[in-house]
Amino acid sequence: MSIEAKFRKLGTDNAPGQEVRQSASGLEALMRGEPLEGRPVDFSHGDVDAHEPTPGAFDLFSAGVAAGAVQAYTEYRGDMGIRELLAPRLAAFTGAPVDARDGLIITPGTQGALFLAVAATVARGDKVAIVQPDYFANRKLVEFFEGEMVPVQLDHVSADETRAGLDLTGLEDAFRAGAKVFLFSNPNNPAGVVYSAEEIGQIAALASRYGATVIADQLYSRLRYAGASYTHLRAQAIDAENVVTIMGPSKTESLSGYRLGVAFGSTAIIARMEKLQAIVSLRAAGYSQAVLRGWFDEAPGWMEDRIAQHQAIRDDLLRVLRGCEGVFARTPQAGSYLFPRLPKLALTPSDFVKALRLQAGVVVTPGTEFSPHTADSVRLNFSQDHTAAVAAAERMVALVERYRA
Amino acid sequence: MSIEAKFRKLGTDNAPGQEVRQSASGLEALMRGEPLEGRPVDFSHGDVDAHEPTPGAFDLFSAGVAAGAVQAYTEYRGDMGIRELLAPRLAAFTGAPVDARDGLIITPGTQGALFLAVAATVARGDKVAIVQPDYFANRKLVEFFEGEMVPVQLDHVSADETRAGLDLTGLEDAFRAGAKVFLFSNPNNPAGVVYSAEEIGQIAALASRYGATVIADQLYSRLRYAGASYTHLRAQAIDAENVVTIMGPSKTESLSGYRLGVAFGSTAIIARMEKLQAIVSLRAAGYSQAVLRGWFDEAPGWMEDRIAQHQAIRDDLLRVLRGCEGVFARTPQAGSYLFPRLPKLALTPSDFVKALRLQAGVVVTPGTEFSPHTADSVRLNFSQDHTAAVAAAERMVALVERYRA
Numbered sequence: 019m020s021i022e023a024k025f026r027k028l029g030t031d032n033a034p035g036q037e038v039r040q041s042a043s044g045l046e047a048l049m050r051g052e053p054l055e056g057r058p059v060d061f062s063h064g065d066v067d068a069h070e071p072t073p074g075a076f077d078l079f080s081a082g083v084a085a086g087a088v089q090a091y092t093e094y095r096g097d098m099g100i101r102e103l104l105a106p107r108l109a110a111f112t113g114a115p116v117d118a119r120d121g122l123i124i125t126p127g128t129q130g131a132l133f134l135a136v137a138a139t140v141a142r143g144d145k146v147a148i149v150q151p152d153y154f155a156n157r158k159l160v161e162f163f164e165g166e167m168v169p170v171q172l173d174h175v176s177a178d179e180t181r182a183g184l185d186l187t188g189l190e191d192a193f194r195a196g197a198k199v200f201l202f203s204n205p206n207n208p209a210g211v212v213y214s215a216e217e218i219g220q221i222a223a224l225a226s227r228y229g230a231t232v233i234a235d236q237l238y239s240r241l242r243y244a245g246a247s248y249t250h251l252r253a254q255a256i257d258a259e260n261v262v263t264i265m266g267p268s269k270t271e272s273l274s275g276y277r278l279g280v281a282f283g284s285t286a287i288i289a290r291m292e293k294l295q296a297i298v299s300l301r302a303a304g305y306s307q308a309v310l311r312g313w314f315d316e317a318p319g320w321m322e323d324r325i326a327q328h329q330a331i332r333d334d335l336l337r338v339l340r341g342c343e344g345v346f347a348r349t350p351q352a353g354s355y356l357f358p359r360l361p362k363l364a365l366t367p368s369d370f371v372k373a374l375r376l377q378a379g380v381v382v383t384p385g386t387e388f389s390p391h392t393a394d395s396v397r398l399n400f401s402q403d404h405t406a407a408v409a410a411a412e413r414m415v416a417l418v419e420r421y422r423a
Numbered sequence: 424m425s426i427e428a429k430f431r432k433l434g435t436d437n438a439p440g441q442e443v444r445q446s447a448s449g450l451e452a453l454m455r456g457e458p459l460e461g462r463p464v465d466f467s468h469g470d471v472d473a474h475e476p477t478p479g480a481f482d483l484f485s486a487g488v489a490a491g492a493v494q495a496y497t498e499y500r501g502d503m504g505i506r507e508l509l510a511p512r513l514a515a516f517t518g519a520p521v522d523a524r525d526g527l528i529i530t531p532g533t534q535g536a537l538f539l540a541v542a543a544t545v546a547r548g549d550k551v552a553i554v555q556p557d558y559f560a561n562r563k564l565v566e567f568f569e570g571e572m573v574p575v576q577l578d579h580v581s582a583d584e585t586r587a588g589l590d591l592t593g594l595e596d597a598f599r600a601g602a603k604v605f606l607f608s609n610p611n612n613p614a615g616v617v618y619s620a621e622e623i624g625q626i627a628a629l630a631s632r633y634g635a636t637v638i639a640d641q642l643y644s645r646l647r648y649a650g651a652s653y654t655h656l657r658a659q660a661i662d663a664e665n666v667v668t669i670m671g672p673s674k675t676e677s678l679s680g681y682r683l684g685v686a687f688g689s690t691a692i693i694a695r696m697e698k699l700q701a702i703v704s705l706r707a708a709g710y711s712q713a714v715l716r717g718w719f720d721e722a723p724g725w726m727e728d729r730i731a732q733h734q735a736i737r738d739d740l741l742r743v744l745r746g747c748e749g750v751f752a753r754t755p756q757a758g759s760y761l762f763p764r765l766p767k768l769a770l771t772p773s774d775f776v777k778a779l780r781l782q783a784g785v786v787v788t789p790g791t792e793f794s795p796h797t798a799d800s801v802r803l804n805f806s807q808d809h810t811a812a813v814a815a816a817e818r819m820v821a822l823v824e825r826y827r828a
Contacts, residue, residue: 276710277531277711
């Protein structure tokens with residue numbers, strides 16, 4: 019495959035934050051009515067001004083800078099002292115042991131962890147089971163490493179609210195067809211649904227039966243709403259060497275600006291990930307790593323407050339969206355993503371997303387980024403200023419009415 | 424190729440900073456004499472405690488954190504305002520225009536830039552000309568992307584002091600054999616030699632004649648000693664779309680802990696690099712990017728002082744090394760690397776490097792990391808505390824005497 023062909027698949031024009039590089043030529047002719055006034059809201063990612071970084075994070079960073087060389091130059095897999103701090107906390111959170119020395123790597127964001135984990139498990143031609151819809155980079159990672167994607171459907175729309183809606187038969191078919199790796203996010207990004215204990219148990223059983231490796235992206239697994247129960251795959255009956263779990267403080271904790279993530283589990287895969295990290299970026303920024311000292315050690319009540327704030331925004335947005343005929347929006351059980359399905363519109367989904375930005379100052383991520391079957395949905399990261407988010411959702415609904423087919 | 428085979432080539436056991444993961448079993452039987460006392464020195468990388476980060480860097484970082492979301496979430500290629508600040512500075516430094524919008528990307532360290540640049544230019548099976556010796560990751564990057572390495576020799580030992588010693592006939596042979604990409608560091612890492620104007624002119628002419636892309640790693644190009652003249656490849660007669668130049672403030676400026684680098688030049692290649700960065704690590708840590716505002720804008724005299732300090736260390740180390748019979752050490756013209764060739768020893772080069780660490784508290788990087796033909800050399804990064812570095816070099820020389828064959 020030529021280098022041009024390889025990179026053509028890596029389109030980022032519709033990726034969150036890249037809208038500034040789009041052109042909107044041709045759309046003017048299709049747009050109806052006047053712009054809607056209101057404070058712009060970028061739902062493509064969370065607003066760390068509205069939900070600020072964990073208190074104390076900057077002080078930990080400063081202490082890292084003051085520590086000097088020892089913090090600037092760590093092992094490629096990250097500072098051992100920090101790994102020793104984190105391992106028991108991650109073990110307590112996920113319900114299974116974490117080996118600080120050999121089973122944990124600190125990465126530049128969870129994106130860095132995902133990249134390394136896929137690179138360390140997927141060789142050219144390998145089949146990889148990927149959920150549809152799921153985080154858009156999953157597909158791109160498999161394509162970049164020339165793996166073969168085997169889609170498995172997640173029917174979060176029809177599933178009852180106790181389960182995410184994974185097609186377990188489809189997953190078994192994928193394994194039977196030779197998929198060696200299963201990569202999925204839990205809670206699901208974009209739908210915000212959490213896999214049930216039974217679904218996770220089945221994933222573990224199927225992966226074990228077929229000897230597959232599972233990469234579980236649990237980035238949002240700390241931000242869980244009232245009533246949600248969460249099952250950690252790595253604590254189930256599955257060979258620990260066949261599971262890599264990915265987390266990070268970018269989201270719930272709003273520490274994105276420090277670019278930190280972790281992967282933990284399989285020592286063989288973590289070892290490969292470190293070897294690759296050595297040529298990808300050497301290590302997560304040394305001083306940033308120091309911020310992880312405060313992770314899972316937030317002040318009492320801080321996490322509960324953050325969750326309560328997000329739950330309140332979620333509920334108000336759901337009320338606005340559900341007030342619009344033809345919109346379907348399932349209640350997210352965790353994380354800060356909403357993935358409403360819109361009614362049929364007179365604009366293509368892609369043009370509607372652009373019109374929304376140009377006419378209403380509302381940036382959302384098109385559903386096609388997550389699955390070819392969800393073009394009629396858009397993703398909203400509702401980790402925003404509460405009032406501004408509700409007003410933006412109202413403008414979105416107004417535009418749905420304006421462009422209703 | 425299986426994933427295990429692919430990663431076996433990415434050995435990092437001897438990589439700088441990874442010594443903590445080595446075992447030294449078996450070596451005891453071969454070691455002679457008692458340990459040599461003295462303050463340990465890790466020559467595998469610079470000591471940012473001895474040569475501190477540029478004054479003001481931390482304040483710029485703090486301002487980035489205070490700026491909030493706008494600094495935490497930048498375009499994947501980095502904050503546009505910062506790119507607009509840097510482009511004219513990089514253009515002035517290198518003597519050729521830099522396009523802030525389309526021709527410049529901010530990366531997680533220069534390692535990040537190298538990884539993306541190689542990924543964006545080398546497809547499976549492509550031939551890539553690589554200098555021997557050169558930065559150890561170059562070879563690994565080509566291997567990781569399943570390119571075919573075509574070695575080109577750099578005879579810094581025999582070349583007269585006015586040139587680096589590149590085998591230009593070998594480079595033409597590589598291009599004639601189909602090499603599409605030439606990747607090299609200038610000043611050379613590990614030898615510290617600078618390519619002459621004539622060598623750079625020839626590289627430009629040959630690359631143009633054969634339509635090859637050149638990736639120039641100029642990480643250390645600001646740290647130039649008295650009498651060194653430096654020629655920027657990108658300012659020569661060569662299609663600007665066929666050149667990517669890589670720099671960063673990690674080294675001379677001691678900002679490694681922030682993990683920052685830049686690549687600039689070819690807009691097509693930079694565009695591919697950004698697409699890949701989107702799935703590798705999204706972006707260089709947002710807050711860290713703010714530190715680049717001070718780059719190429721240091722206080723008057725600061726850079727001159729830093730260079731003078733390093734030149735003084737260089738000269739003292741050369742004196743110590745050249746006092747040992749059989750050691751050859753060419754004078755580095757730029758950067759902070761020394762690459763002395765040692766006389767024949769009773770230990771293998773690999774065991775000598777281990778003995779040096781265990782018996783003298785001196786960490787160096789084995790010459791085999793840079794070329795299969797330089798096993799008898801070791802690399803020292805002399806950006807260290809002056810007194811400690813000289814004492815460590817004296818211990819090294821003492822061990823050379825102890826183990827002389």
